[in-house]
C-alpha cells in the first residue's frame with residue numbers, strides 16, 4: 550500500500566463550524582494571541598486562559614466531523630494513511646482515522662504544569678482555577694502555546710519522510726515547524742493542496758492545487774485516489 554500523509558489545519562474543521570485563526574472572522578482577529586495562548590499569558594492571567602480554552606472546548610463538543618474528515622477514513626481502505634494535524638479538536642478521531650498526530654496538542658485533554666507526560670482526558674469537564682493533575686501540580690490545557698516546543702515534530706518529520714503522496718488541507722502554512730513538513734516530504738511524488746484561498750509560494754511542479762473547500766475538495770480527491778490506488 551502507498552503511504553499517504555495528510556497535513557491538516559483549521560480549514561478542515563471550518564466546514565464543521567469551528568473558526569479558523571487568521572483572516573476575516575478568525576480567532577486571532579477577536580483575541581490577542583499573547584493574552585490567551587502563551588506561557589506568559591498563563592503566568593499573568595490563568596483564569597482568562599482557562600476561560601478561552603473552556604469556551605473553545607465547548608464548541609468542539611458541539612461540532613461534528615464533516616465530509617472531509619470522513620473521506621480521509623475511507624482512504625484507509627486502499628492506502629496507509631497518517632494524519633498530522635495542527636488542530637487541537639478531536640474531529641479526526643471521532644470520524645474514525647486510525648493514526649493521528651497532534652502537533653499543537655489536544656483540547657479535550659489537560660496536563661500537569663510540572664510534567665508534560667501527566668495527561669488526563671477531560672470528558673465533559675472544564676478546567677477550573679485550582680484544579681490539580683494526578684501528580685498534585687496545577688492542571689493546564691494540553692495545548693502547545695506560542696513560544697513552546699513542539700515535541701511531536703520529530704515523530705511527524707519521520708512520518709512525512711515516508712510519504713508517497715502528501716495531502717495538505719486547510720492550513721495557511723504560516724506556523725513553523727508545521728509548515729516545514731512539506732519540504733520534509735521530499736519523497737512524495739505528488740503533493741495535493743486543498744484550500745479555497747491558496748497559501749502563497751506553492752509553485753513546485755509536484756504540487757497540485759485544488760482551490761476548494763475541504764468538505765468538497767477532499768471527498769473528490771479521495772474518490773480519484775481510491776479509483777486508482779496504484780497510479
Ligand code: OAD
Pocket residue numbers: 557558559560561563564569570571572575586635636653693694695718719720721722723724743744745746747748761762763764
Ligand atoms: P489558519 O487560520 O492560519 O489558516 C486556515 C486556512 O484554512 C487558511 O489558509 C484558509 O484559506 C483555509 N480555509 C478556510 N476555510 C476553509 C475550508 N472550508 N476548507 C479548507 N480550507 C479552508 O489555520 P492554521 O494554518 O491551522 O496554533 O494555523 C496554524 C496554527 O496557528 C494553529 O494550529 C494555531 C494557530 O495559531 C496554535 O494555537 C499553537
